[in-house]
Amino acid sequence: MSIKVITDKCNGCKFCMSACPLDAIKVENKKAAIELEKCNLCSACISACKSNAIVIEKKEIKVVNKEDYRGVWVFAEQKNGEIDSVSYELLGEGRKLADKLGEELSAVLVGADIRKEAEKLICYGADKVYVVDNPMLKEYQDSSYSKALFSLIQRHKPSILLGGATTIGRSLLPRLAVMLPTGLTADCTGLDIDDEKKLLLQTRPAFGGNIMATIICPDYRPQMATVRPRVMKKLAEEPSRKGEIIDEDVRFIRRDIMTEIVNVVKDTTIHVNLQDAEIIVSGGRGLKAPENFKIIRELADALGGAVGSSRAAVDAGWIPYSHQVGQTGKTVAPKIYFACGISGAIQHQVGMRTSDVIIAINKDPQAPIFQIASYGIVGDLFQVVPALTKKFKEVSN
Numbered sequence: 528m529s530i531k532v533i534t535d536k537c538n539g540c541k542f543c544m545s546a547c548p549l550d551a552i553k554v555e556n557k558k559a560a561i562e563l564e565k566c567n568l569c570s571a572c573i574s575a576c577k578s579n580a581i582v583i584e585k586k587e588i589k590v591v592n593k594e595d596y597r598g599v600w601v602f603a604e605q606k607n608g609e610i611d612s613v614s615y616e617l618l619g620e621g622r623k624l625a626d627k628l629g630e631e632l633s634a635v636l637v638g639a640d641i642r643k644e645a646e647k648l649i650c651y652g653a654d655k656v657y658v659v660d661n662p663m664l665k666e667y668q669d670s671s672y673s674k675a676l677f678s679l680i681q682r683h684k685p686s687i688l689l690g691g692a693t694t695i696g697r698s699l700l701p702r703l704a705v706m707l708p709t710g711l712t713a714d715c716t717g718l719d720i721d722d723e724k725k726l727l728l729q730t731r732p733a734f735g736g737n738i739m740a741t742i743i744c745p746d747y748r749p750q751m752a753t754v755r756p757r758v759m760k761k762l763a764e765e766p767s768r769k770g771e772i773i774d775e776d777v778r779f780i781r782r783d784i785m786t787e788i789v790n791v792v793k794d795t796t797i798h799v800n801l802q803d804a805e806i807i808v809s810g811g812r813g814l815k816a817p818e819n820f821k822i823i824r825e826l827a828d829a830l831g832g833a834v835g836s837s838r839a840a841v842d843a844g845w846i847p848y849s850h851q852v853g854q855t856g857k858t859v860a861p862k863i864y865f866a867c868g869i870s871g872a873i874q875h876q877v878g879m880r881t882s883d884v885i886i887a888i889n890k891d892p893q894a895p896i897f898q899i900a901s902y903g904i905v906g907d908l909f910q911v912v913p914a915l916t917k918k919f920k921e922v923s924n
Protein backbone atom coordinates (compact mmCIF):
# COMPACT_ATOMS: atom_id res chain seq x y z
CA MET A 528 0.00 0.00 0.00
CA SER A 529 1.16 3.56 -0.55
CA ILE A 530 -0.27 7.00 0.12
CA LYS A 531 -0.35 10.07 -2.16
CA VAL A 532 -1.65 13.60 -2.39
CA ILE A 533 -3.75 14.51 -5.45
CA THR A 534 -2.23 17.97 -5.89
CA ASP A 535 -5.03 19.27 -8.14
CA LYS A 536 -7.51 18.74 -5.30
CA CYS A 537 -5.29 19.98 -2.43
CA ASN A 538 -6.09 23.57 -1.33
CA GLY A 539 -3.30 23.86 1.25
CA CYS A 540 -5.69 24.07 4.25
CA LYS A 541 -3.16 22.23 6.54
CA PHE A 542 -5.88 20.13 8.27
CA CYS A 543 -3.96 17.02 7.28
CA MET A 544 -0.78 18.46 8.78
CA SER A 545 -2.47 19.04 12.16
CA ALA A 546 -4.07 15.57 12.08
CA CYS A 547 -0.84 13.67 11.37
CA PRO A 548 0.43 12.12 14.65
CA LEU A 549 3.85 11.46 13.11
CA ASP A 550 4.58 14.93 11.79
CA ALA A 551 4.95 13.41 8.33
CA ILE A 552 3.13 16.12 6.34
CA LYS A 553 4.46 19.49 5.21
CA VAL A 554 2.51 22.14 3.30
CA GLU A 555 4.59 24.21 0.93
CA ASN A 556 3.29 26.51 -1.82
CA LYS A 557 -0.25 25.60 -0.69
CA LYS A 558 0.25 21.90 -1.47
CA ALA A 559 0.60 19.07 1.05
CA ALA A 560 3.51 16.65 0.72
CA ILE A 561 3.84 13.41 2.69
CA GLU A 562 7.22 12.12 3.90
CA LEU A 563 6.76 8.42 3.18
CA GLU A 564 9.59 7.29 5.50
CA LYS A 565 7.74 8.76 8.48
CA CYS A 566 4.17 7.79 7.46
CA ASN A 567 2.66 4.57 8.89
CA LEU A 568 -0.52 4.79 6.77
CA CYS A 569 -2.73 5.44 9.82
CA SER A 570 -5.19 7.40 7.58
CA ALA A 571 -5.69 10.27 10.07
CA CYS A 572 -4.91 12.77 7.26
CA ILE A 573 -7.46 11.16 4.94
CA SER A 574 -10.21 11.62 7.54
CA ALA A 575 -9.12 15.24 8.14
CA CYS A 576 -8.99 16.25 4.46
CA LYS A 577 -12.21 17.96 3.37
CA SER A 578 -11.21 17.97 -0.33
CA ASN A 579 -10.60 14.21 -0.64
CA ALA A 580 -7.09 15.04 -1.81
CA ILE A 581 -5.26 12.21 -0.04
CA VAL A 582 -5.66 8.58 -1.05
CA ILE A 583 -4.18 5.24 -0.10
CA GLU A 584 -3.39 3.10 -3.12
CA LYS A 585 -3.60 -0.63 -2.65
CA LYS A 586 -1.28 -2.76 -4.72
CA GLU A 587 -3.23 -5.42 -6.52
CA ILE A 588 -2.20 -8.87 -5.37
CA LYS A 589 -2.37 -11.49 -8.08
CA VAL A 590 -4.64 -14.36 -7.07
CA VAL A 591 -2.90 -17.65 -7.85
CA ASN A 592 -4.41 -20.63 -9.58
CA LYS A 593 -4.85 -22.94 -6.61
CA GLU A 594 -5.11 -26.03 -8.79
CA ASP A 595 -1.41 -25.63 -9.68
CA TYR A 596 -0.36 -26.09 -6.04
CA ARG A 597 0.02 -29.59 -4.57
CA GLY A 598 1.84 -31.28 -1.72
CA VAL A 599 2.83 -30.57 1.87
CA TRP A 600 6.29 -29.11 2.56
CA VAL A 601 8.25 -28.89 5.78
CA PHE A 602 11.14 -26.46 6.14
CA ALA A 603 13.83 -28.69 7.68
CA GLU A 604 15.68 -26.32 9.97
CA GLN A 605 19.31 -27.15 10.72
CA LYS A 606 22.12 -25.59 12.69
CA ASN A 607 25.74 -26.57 11.96
CA GLY A 608 24.44 -29.42 9.84
CA GLU A 609 22.27 -30.88 12.61
CA ILE A 610 18.55 -31.00 11.92
CA ASP A 611 16.41 -29.45 14.66
CA SER A 612 13.99 -31.93 16.21
CA VAL A 613 11.05 -29.60 15.47
CA SER A 614 11.54 -30.51 11.79
CA TYR A 615 10.94 -34.20 12.57
CA GLU A 616 7.88 -33.26 14.62
CA LEU A 617 6.54 -31.27 11.66
CA LEU A 618 7.17 -34.21 9.35
CA GLY A 619 5.06 -36.37 11.71
CA GLU A 620 2.19 -33.89 11.47
CA GLY A 621 2.81 -33.20 7.77
CA ARG A 622 2.53 -36.94 7.06
CA LYS A 623 -1.02 -36.96 8.48
CA LEU A 624 -1.99 -33.89 6.42
CA ALA A 625 -0.45 -35.24 3.20
CA ASP A 626 -2.16 -38.63 3.64
CA LYS A 627 -5.50 -36.91 4.23
CA LEU A 628 -5.01 -34.90 1.02
CA GLY A 629 -3.64 -37.90 -0.90
CA GLU A 630 -0.56 -35.82 -1.78
CA GLU A 631 3.21 -36.04 -1.24
CA LEU A 632 5.11 -34.88 1.84
CA SER A 633 8.42 -33.15 1.11
CA ALA A 634 11.14 -31.60 3.25
CA VAL A 635 13.28 -28.64 2.16
CA LEU A 636 16.84 -28.69 3.44
CA VAL A 637 18.89 -25.53 2.97
CA GLY A 638 22.50 -25.01 4.10
CA ALA A 639 26.13 -25.86 3.40
CA ASP A 640 27.42 -29.44 3.40
CA ILE A 641 24.06 -30.77 4.58
CA ARG A 642 23.13 -33.27 1.86
CA LYS A 643 24.11 -36.23 4.07
CA GLU A 644 21.27 -35.30 6.46
CA ALA A 645 18.58 -35.68 3.80
CA GLU A 646 18.20 -39.47 4.29
CA LYS A 647 17.16 -38.90 7.91
CA LEU A 648 14.24 -36.74 6.81
CA ILE A 649 12.99 -39.65 4.69
CA CYS A 650 13.29 -42.01 7.69
CA TYR A 651 10.99 -39.61 9.59
CA GLY A 652 8.25 -39.51 6.94
CA ALA A 653 9.26 -37.39 3.91
CA ASP A 654 8.58 -38.76 0.41
CA LYS A 655 10.96 -36.25 -1.15
CA VAL A 656 13.73 -33.98 0.11
CA TYR A 657 14.68 -30.88 -1.89
CA VAL A 658 18.26 -29.94 -1.04
CA VAL A 659 19.90 -26.57 -1.64
CA ASP A 660 23.53 -27.19 -0.63
CA ASN A 661 25.73 -24.16 -1.14
CA PRO A 662 28.74 -22.79 0.81
CA MET A 663 27.07 -19.37 0.77
CA LEU A 664 24.32 -20.83 2.99
CA LYS A 665 26.67 -21.92 5.79
CA GLU A 666 25.12 -19.55 8.32
CA TYR A 667 21.44 -18.73 8.50
CA GLN A 668 20.63 -15.37 6.94
CA ASP A 669 17.12 -14.13 6.26
CA SER A 670 17.95 -12.82 2.79
CA SER A 671 19.69 -15.92 1.36
CA TYR A 672 17.46 -18.56 2.98
CA SER A 673 14.27 -16.77 1.93
CA LYS A 674 15.62 -16.52 -1.62
CA ALA A 675 16.32 -20.27 -1.66
CA LEU A 676 12.83 -21.14 -0.41
CA PHE A 677 11.13 -18.56 -2.62
CA SER A 678 12.83 -20.01 -5.73
CA LEU A 679 11.84 -23.56 -4.82
CA ILE A 680 8.23 -22.60 -4.09
CA GLN A 681 8.00 -20.84 -7.48
CA ARG A 682 9.38 -23.95 -9.18
CA HIS A 683 7.42 -26.70 -7.43
CA LYS A 684 4.31 -24.94 -6.06
CA PRO A 685 3.52 -26.70 -2.76
CA SER A 686 0.03 -26.24 -1.36
CA ILE A 687 1.16 -26.14 2.30
CA LEU A 688 4.43 -25.03 3.94
CA LEU A 689 5.13 -25.70 7.62
CA GLY A 690 8.05 -24.39 9.69
CA GLY A 691 9.07 -24.40 13.35
CA ALA A 692 8.14 -21.41 15.52
CA THR A 693 11.82 -21.12 16.45
CA THR A 694 14.02 -18.04 16.26
CA ILE A 695 14.85 -18.90 12.65
CA GLY A 696 11.32 -19.96 11.63
CA ARG A 697 9.81 -16.84 13.17
CA SER A 698 12.10 -14.69 11.07
CA LEU A 699 12.13 -16.65 7.82
CA LEU A 700 8.48 -17.58 7.29
CA PRO A 701 6.94 -14.10 7.71
CA ARG A 702 9.51 -12.71 5.24
CA LEU A 703 8.67 -15.47 2.79
CA ALA A 704 4.93 -14.90 3.22
CA VAL A 705 5.39 -11.26 2.20
CA MET A 706 7.57 -12.16 -0.80
CA LEU A 707 5.14 -14.73 -2.21
CA PRO A 708 2.64 -13.15 -1.13
CA THR A 709 0.44 -15.35 1.04
CA GLY A 710 -0.89 -15.66 4.60
CA LEU A 711 0.87 -17.14 7.62
CA THR A 712 -0.56 -18.40 10.90
CA ALA A 713 2.08 -18.32 13.63
CA ASP A 714 2.37 -20.61 16.66
CA CYS A 715 -0.33 -23.12 15.69
CA THR A 716 -1.24 -25.72 18.27
CA GLY A 717 -3.36 -27.82 15.92
CA LEU A 718 -3.43 -28.51 12.17
CA ASP A 719 -5.97 -30.43 10.12
CA ILE A 720 -7.51 -30.61 6.66
CA ASP A 721 -11.05 -29.47 5.99
CA ASP A 722 -12.83 -32.55 4.58
CA GLU A 723 -14.89 -30.64 2.04
CA LYS A 724 -12.70 -27.79 0.76
CA LYS A 725 -9.33 -29.48 1.44
CA LEU A 726 -8.05 -26.31 3.11
CA LEU A 727 -5.47 -26.31 5.91
CA LEU A 728 -7.20 -25.65 9.25
CA GLN A 729 -4.73 -23.76 11.41
CA THR A 730 -5.69 -23.58 15.07
CA ARG A 731 -3.96 -21.31 17.59
CA PRO A 732 -4.82 -19.50 20.83
CA ALA A 733 -6.19 -15.98 20.33
CA PHE A 734 -7.24 -13.07 22.55
CA GLY A 735 -4.73 -13.87 25.28
CA GLY A 736 -5.43 -17.58 25.04
CA ASN A 737 -9.10 -17.18 25.95
CA ILE A 738 -10.32 -18.70 22.69
CA MET A 739 -8.89 -21.11 20.15
CA ALA A 740 -9.19 -19.66 16.63
CA THR A 741 -9.14 -21.82 13.50
CA ILE A 742 -7.72 -19.84 10.60
CA ILE A 743 -7.83 -20.65 6.87
CA CYS A 744 -6.04 -19.22 3.86
CA PRO A 745 -8.56 -19.78 1.06
CA ASP A 746 -7.18 -17.60 -1.76
CA TYR A 747 -3.37 -17.67 -1.68
CA ARG A 748 -0.75 -20.40 -1.83
CA PRO A 749 1.10 -21.94 -0.18
CA GLN A 750 -0.91 -22.02 3.05
CA MET A 751 1.77 -21.33 5.66
CA ALA A 752 1.94 -22.11 9.37
CA THR A 753 4.53 -22.23 12.13
CA VAL A 754 4.31 -24.63 15.06
CA ARG A 755 6.28 -24.42 18.30
CA PRO A 756 8.75 -27.19 19.21
CA ARG A 757 7.26 -30.10 21.17
CA VAL A 758 3.67 -29.40 20.15
CA MET A 759 3.51 -32.14 17.48
CA LYS A 760 4.79 -35.69 17.80
CA LYS A 761 7.45 -37.10 15.50
CA LEU A 762 7.03 -40.53 13.92
CA ALA A 763 9.30 -43.38 14.93
CA GLU A 764 12.45 -43.40 12.78
CA GLU A 765 12.13 -46.02 10.02
CA PRO A 766 15.54 -46.60 8.38
CA SER A 767 13.97 -48.80 5.66
CA ARG A 768 11.73 -45.98 4.35
CA LYS A 769 12.43 -45.03 0.74
CA GLY A 770 12.24 -41.57 -0.74
CA GLU A 771 13.77 -39.28 -3.33
CA ILE A 772 16.51 -36.69 -2.75
CA ILE A 773 16.47 -33.87 -5.28
CA ASP A 774 19.41 -31.47 -5.60
CA GLU A 775 18.23 -27.98 -6.43
CA ASP A 776 20.36 -25.25 -7.92
CA VAL A 777 19.69 -21.72 -6.69
CA ARG A 778 22.10 -19.03 -7.85
CA PHE A 779 23.23 -16.52 -5.24
CA ILE A 780 24.97 -13.25 -5.81
CA ARG A 781 27.00 -11.33 -3.23
CA ARG A 782 24.04 -8.98 -2.67
CA ASP A 783 21.91 -11.92 -1.41
CA ILE A 784 24.16 -12.21 1.66
CA MET A 785 23.68 -8.87 3.35
CA THR A 786 25.44 -9.58 6.65
CA GLU A 787 28.80 -11.01 7.55
CA ILE A 788 28.73 -13.16 10.69
CA VAL A 789 31.99 -12.49 12.51
CA ASN A 790 31.48 -14.61 15.60
CA VAL A 791 28.76 -16.68 17.29
CA VAL A 792 28.66 -16.34 21.08
CA LYS A 793 26.69 -18.93 23.04
CA ASP A 794 24.45 -17.71 25.88
CA THR A 795 25.89 -19.55 28.87
CA THR A 796 23.32 -18.15 31.31
CA ILE A 797 20.68 -20.65 30.16
CA HIS A 798 21.17 -23.86 32.14
CA VAL A 799 17.69 -25.31 31.88
CA ASN A 800 16.84 -27.27 28.81
CA LEU A 801 13.20 -27.68 29.63
CA GLN A 802 12.23 -28.71 26.13
CA ASP A 803 14.46 -31.80 26.22
CA ALA A 804 13.67 -32.85 29.81
CA GLU A 805 11.78 -36.12 30.28
CA ILE A 806 10.54 -35.09 33.73
CA ILE A 807 9.60 -31.54 34.71
CA VAL A 808 8.58 -30.38 38.17
CA SER A 809 6.91 -26.97 37.98
CA GLY A 810 5.96 -24.59 40.75
CA GLY A 811 3.46 -21.76 40.78
CA ARG A 812 2.10 -19.00 42.96
CA GLY A 813 1.03 -21.64 45.49
CA LEU A 814 4.69 -21.73 46.58
CA LYS A 815 4.11 -18.33 48.19
CA ALA A 816 7.80 -17.26 48.29
CA PRO A 817 10.92 -17.60 46.11
CA GLU A 818 12.86 -19.64 48.67
CA ASN A 819 10.15 -22.32 48.52
CA PHE A 820 11.28 -23.27 45.01
CA LYS A 821 13.84 -25.30 47.01
CA ILE A 822 11.30 -28.10 47.53
CA ILE A 823 10.54 -28.11 43.78
CA ARG A 824 14.27 -28.37 42.97
CA GLU A 825 14.68 -31.20 45.46
CA LEU A 826 11.90 -33.23 43.85
CA ALA A 827 13.30 -32.50 40.37
CA ASP A 828 16.79 -33.58 41.49
CA ALA A 829 15.44 -36.78 43.04
CA LEU A 830 13.85 -37.65 39.68
CA GLY A 831 16.64 -36.34 37.43
CA GLY A 832 14.24 -33.76 36.05
CA ALA A 833 14.19 -30.04 35.27
CA VAL A 834 12.43 -27.21 37.10
CA GLY A 835 9.60 -25.32 35.40
CA SER A 836 7.27 -22.61 36.59
CA SER A 837 4.09 -20.72 35.89
CA ARG A 838 4.22 -17.14 34.68
CA ALA A 839 2.90 -15.91 38.02
CA ALA A 840 6.07 -17.18 39.72
CA VAL A 841 8.27 -15.61 37.00
CA ASP A 842 6.42 -12.29 37.15
CA ALA A 843 6.86 -12.27 40.95
CA GLY A 844 10.63 -12.53 40.36
CA TRP A 845 10.87 -15.91 42.12
CA ILE A 846 12.54 -17.71 39.20
CA PRO A 847 14.04 -16.61 35.84
CA TYR A 848 11.94 -16.48 32.67
CA SER A 849 13.91 -19.37 31.10
CA HIS A 850 11.87 -21.70 33.38
CA GLN A 851 8.44 -20.41 32.32
CA VAL A 852 6.07 -22.90 30.72
CA GLY A 853 3.09 -21.73 28.72
CA GLN A 854 1.84 -19.52 25.96
CA THR A 855 4.47 -16.84 26.51
CA GLY A 856 7.07 -19.29 27.81
CA LYS A 857 8.20 -22.71 26.59
CA THR A 858 6.06 -25.50 25.19
CA VAL A 859 7.06 -28.79 26.76
CA ALA A 860 5.93 -32.38 26.38
CA PRO A 861 7.87 -34.45 28.91
CA LYS A 862 7.01 -38.00 29.96
CA ILE A 863 5.94 -36.68 33.40
CA TYR A 864 4.91 -33.11 34.30
CA PHE A 865 4.33 -32.18 37.94
CA ALA A 866 2.25 -29.01 38.46
CA CYS A 867 2.68 -27.93 42.09
CA GLY A 868 0.58 -25.01 43.31
CA ILE A 869 -0.38 -24.11 39.73
CA SER A 870 -4.05 -23.41 39.03
CA GLY A 871 -3.90 -24.50 35.38
CA ALA A 872 -4.90 -21.34 33.51
CA ILE A 873 -5.38 -21.91 29.76
CA GLN A 874 -2.16 -19.97 29.03
CA HIS A 875 -0.23 -22.44 31.21
CA GLN A 876 -2.04 -25.47 29.80
CA VAL A 877 -1.16 -24.69 26.15
CA GLY A 878 2.49 -25.07 27.08
CA MET A 879 2.26 -28.47 28.82
CA ARG A 880 -0.96 -30.31 28.10
CA THR A 881 0.64 -32.69 25.58
CA SER A 882 2.83 -34.14 28.36
CA ASP A 883 2.40 -37.94 28.57
CA VAL A 884 1.48 -37.94 32.28
CA ILE A 885 0.40 -34.87 34.27
CA ILE A 886 0.48 -34.97 38.06
CA ALA A 887 -1.24 -32.02 39.74
CA ILE A 888 -0.80 -31.08 43.39
CA ASN A 889 -3.19 -28.37 44.52
CA LYS A 890 -5.17 -27.68 47.68
CA ASP A 891 -8.20 -26.51 45.66
CA PRO A 892 -10.15 -29.50 44.27
CA GLN A 893 -11.82 -27.16 41.73
CA ALA A 894 -8.50 -25.98 40.22
CA PRO A 895 -8.69 -26.28 36.38
CA ILE A 896 -5.39 -28.21 36.32
CA PHE A 897 -7.28 -31.26 37.60
CA GLN A 898 -9.34 -31.33 34.38
CA ILE A 899 -6.27 -32.28 32.37
CA ALA A 900 -4.32 -34.14 35.07
CA SER A 901 -3.67 -37.87 34.75
CA TYR A 902 -3.27 -38.00 38.55
CA GLY A 903 -4.50 -35.35 40.98
CA ILE A 904 -3.42 -34.91 44.58
CA VAL A 905 -5.66 -32.55 46.54
CA GLY A 906 -3.52 -31.34 49.40
CA ASP A 907 -0.96 -28.91 50.74
CA LEU A 908 2.09 -28.92 48.48
CA PHE A 909 4.34 -28.14 51.45
CA GLN A 910 3.47 -31.60 52.79
CA VAL A 911 2.93 -33.53 49.56
CA VAL A 912 6.05 -32.46 47.60
CA PRO A 913 8.64 -33.25 50.35
CA ALA A 914 6.84 -36.56 51.01
CA LEU A 915 7.14 -37.48 47.32
CA THR A 916 10.83 -36.48 47.28
CA LYS A 917 11.49 -38.65 50.32
CA LYS A 918 9.70 -41.63 48.76
CA PHE A 919 11.45 -41.31 45.36
CA LYS A 920 14.83 -41.05 47.10
CA GLU A 921 14.08 -44.21 49.10
CA VAL A 922 13.02 -46.10 45.99
CA SER A 923 16.10 -45.06 44.00
CA ASN A 924 18.57 -45.98 46.78
Ligand SMILES: Cc1cc2nc3c(=O)[nH]c(=O)nc-3n(C[C@H](O)[C@H](O)[C@H](O)COP(=O)(O)OP(=O)(O)OC[C@H]3O[C@@H](n4cnc5c(N)ncnc54)[C@H](O)[C@@H]3O)c2cc1C
Pocket residue numbers: 735736810811812813814836837838839840851852853854855856857867868869870871872873874875878888889890891894906907908909
Ligand atom coordinates in the same frame (compact mmCIF):
# COMPACT_ATOMS: atom_id res chain seq x y z
C1 LIG B 1 -1.34 -13.07 27.33
C2 LIG B 1 -1.06 -13.95 28.52
C3 LIG B 1 -0.05 -14.86 28.44
C4 LIG B 1 0.23 -15.69 29.53
N1 LIG B 1 1.23 -16.61 29.44
C5 LIG B 1 1.42 -17.47 30.45
C6 LIG B 1 2.41 -18.50 30.37
O1 LIG B 1 3.17 -18.60 29.40
N2 LIG B 1 2.53 -19.34 31.41
C7 LIG B 1 1.75 -19.28 32.52
O2 LIG B 1 1.91 -20.10 33.44
N3 LIG B 1 0.82 -18.31 32.63
C8 LIG B 1 0.65 -17.39 31.64
N4 LIG B 1 -0.26 -16.41 31.80
C9 LIG B 1 -0.86 -16.18 33.12
C10 LIG B 1 -2.00 -17.12 33.45
O3 LIG B 1 -3.22 -16.57 32.99
C11 LIG B 1 -2.12 -17.32 34.97
O4 LIG B 1 -2.27 -16.06 35.58
C12 LIG B 1 -0.92 -18.02 35.59
O5 LIG B 1 -0.64 -19.21 34.90
C13 LIG B 1 -1.25 -18.33 37.04
O6 LIG B 1 -0.13 -18.90 37.65
P1 LIG B 1 -0.32 -19.86 38.90
O7 LIG B 1 -1.16 -21.02 38.50
O8 LIG B 1 1.03 -20.14 39.46
O9 LIG B 1 -1.07 -18.92 39.95
P2 LIG B 1 -2.55 -18.94 40.47
O10 LIG B 1 -3.52 -18.93 39.35
O11 LIG B 1 -2.65 -17.90 41.48
O12 LIG B 1 -2.67 -20.38 41.16
C14 LIG B 1 -2.02 -20.75 42.32
C15 LIG B 1 -2.56 -22.12 42.72
O13 LIG B 1 -1.86 -22.59 43.84
C16 LIG B 1 -2.77 -23.27 44.67
N5 LIG B 1 -2.22 -23.29 46.03
C17 LIG B 1 -2.03 -22.24 46.87
N6 LIG B 1 -1.43 -22.66 48.02
C18 LIG B 1 -1.24 -23.99 47.87
C19 LIG B 1 -0.68 -24.99 48.72
N7 LIG B 1 -0.17 -24.70 49.94
N8 LIG B 1 -0.68 -26.26 48.28
C20 LIG B 1 -1.19 -26.59 47.07
N9 LIG B 1 -1.73 -25.68 46.24
C21 LIG B 1 -1.75 -24.41 46.63
C22 LIG B 1 -4.06 -22.51 44.57
O14 LIG B 1 -5.18 -23.31 44.88
C23 LIG B 1 -4.05 -22.10 43.08
O15 LIG B 1 -4.75 -23.03 42.29
C24 LIG B 1 -0.54 -15.58 30.72
C25 LIG B 1 -1.57 -14.64 30.78
C26 LIG B 1 -1.82 -13.83 29.70
C27 LIG B 1 -2.96 -12.84 29.77
